Amino acid sequence: MKNYILKDENAVYFESGFSCDNVLFLRLGSEGFFITDPRYSTEAKECVKSNIEVIEARDLHKQAREIIRKSKINKLFFNPSDLTYGDFLGLNKKLNIELTPKKEFSKQMRIIKTDEEIAILKEAVRLGREGFKTLGEVLRVGQGLSEKEIHYRAKECMSFKGEYDLSFDPITAINENAAKPHALPTAKNLKKDDLLLIDAGLKYKRYCSDRTVTLSFDDGLDIENREQKFKNKKWQEIYDIVLKAQRNAIEKARIGMRASEIDALTRSVIEKAGYGKYFVHSTGHGVGLDIHEYPTISAKSDVIIEENMVFTIEPGIYLDGDMGVRIEDMVVMRGGRAEVM
Template identity: 60%
Template sequence: MKNFILRDENAVYFESKFSCDNVIFLKLGSDRYFITDARYTTEAKEFAKDCEVIESSNLVETAKEILIKNKIKKITFDPNDFTYALYTNLSKDLKTQFIQEPNFSKQKRIIKSDEEIEILAKAAKHGRKGFKELAKYIRKNGFKKSEQHLFFKGLEKMSQMGKLDLSFDPIIAINENAAKPHALPSKKKLKLNDLLLVDAGVKYKRYCSDRTCTAAVNFENFSFKREQKFKKHKHQKIYDLVYKAQLNAIENAKVGMKASQIDNLTRSVIEKAGYGKYFIHSTGHGVGLDIHEFPNINSKSDVIIEDNMVFTVEPGIYIPNEFGVRIEDTVVMKNGKAIIL
């Protein structure tokens, strides 16, 4: 049984069903300790499961005392979660050996439980509702509004007026700005027949949703549905190609494949059409408590895809100074194949 120490909020939540922004979590054999300060102990005692909550004004010193008291010889930690200063302070004057294991918590979370998948499906449902509300706003009031204004409206509509946290700040990009995969909102204003890309997600019970829609801007029946009719021939051609690539991966992804093979299902379609150099990121990433988890769906990953893995399928084509198209859905592997959440 591995001893480990955690600092990451989502990793701690996964172990105890509660977390906060100042915590050290220790698992030593069958004992588990949630060390936090006085701001959080009341809630921690109420919500943290199967662990002893310890209030401390110096988390590091308290953790060291527990390690010494329990005569812990070895403890695993994720170097990504610790600053150099914190690690140095924690490991100083201790006989305990600290063993680096990058991303060990994310590795534990790579296969979701049925309960987690239900929560992720609800997060996706709330996310879809947010997209519908944003589409409704654009139909009625979006004309001549800037990306910055639409970004603000994206925050409002996706969060359902503040009821839900967002998985990340929405990406809302018009025409040439959509050629930047992580575009920042500008003063550029929305016009008839523009191309609009929106990437957004919400959290439900801390689990994330993630979806990207690219849409043709018309104001009578504007929507984020997958079937889109663009006025510009090139917009339509690239949109149809990206959608074909995405469907190829979703329809043909199978349990037992390597993640790199799923990446190839999108990439090969785009490369065959001559746009390979404009597909500048991986096909997808795992989604869970973190917006980016395992498995990574990229050309180098040898990870074998299994049932109950959850990840995005999001091919894109980005033509600098013209426009970009990305189409993204989050899928779960069930009974050997991919199902859109």
């Protein structure tokens, strides 16, 4: 694609090396234009890539229209989930070009990560693991903490007390609340032998990490150990099935597979065990500047998996009113197969 406009902060950052909350980015052939207001223009001039022109403007739409007119292009692509209807009207005002919607084209451009991006993502994952370890120390004496208190502690630990931004608001769910894949924290208190699900991540240089642990709250609490032991036999059965499903996908995922085939590697294990209808989401999603990127690892995805793609593998089983288990790690496709980051 040669001619397009962006507003989304992460999409703009990918193009220019800088972003802010009031920007329009134009790519017209080999030329790039970062249009922003006086609050951000000085820093933008210091931070954007050298081949991109920073333009200060009070009316971003008017400035964009002037640049587009001078370029004499006849078609400009935009992401319909990026620009608002107001943006569309502002850009299209007295502008005789074809504004063409193309869904999530920036994410498509970012689907294969560079070696530099993978190094940053690996550091994000490493820091995320350290955050989980710190949270594990808190939980060792966590009996009586509510889901809301654990949620607060998770934010504190995962951000290293504010040093890093979070990838998303953490999920902290006990027993039956863990049956909700995106559970909101409640006043429910943590007791001995409870099941606790925690989904959290942080950002390093704007790139996200994402990890989910499901653990048994007992005297031997180990947040890092995937071999969790539950006193409740049913919970143990479910946990072992989910772990087997995740490991099956990690071990067998290969370059050249369709994303749907990787989804089948987790789903088939869970279906064979009789819990297929309780696996209610896709196997995974790409991770990068956004917490949800391409490729989508789902039963409907025909995307061919390629070297340097990064995504999660996170099967789950959710039994309403009882419990839920999800086990999630990020992987990068390297040397033809999945490498846990």
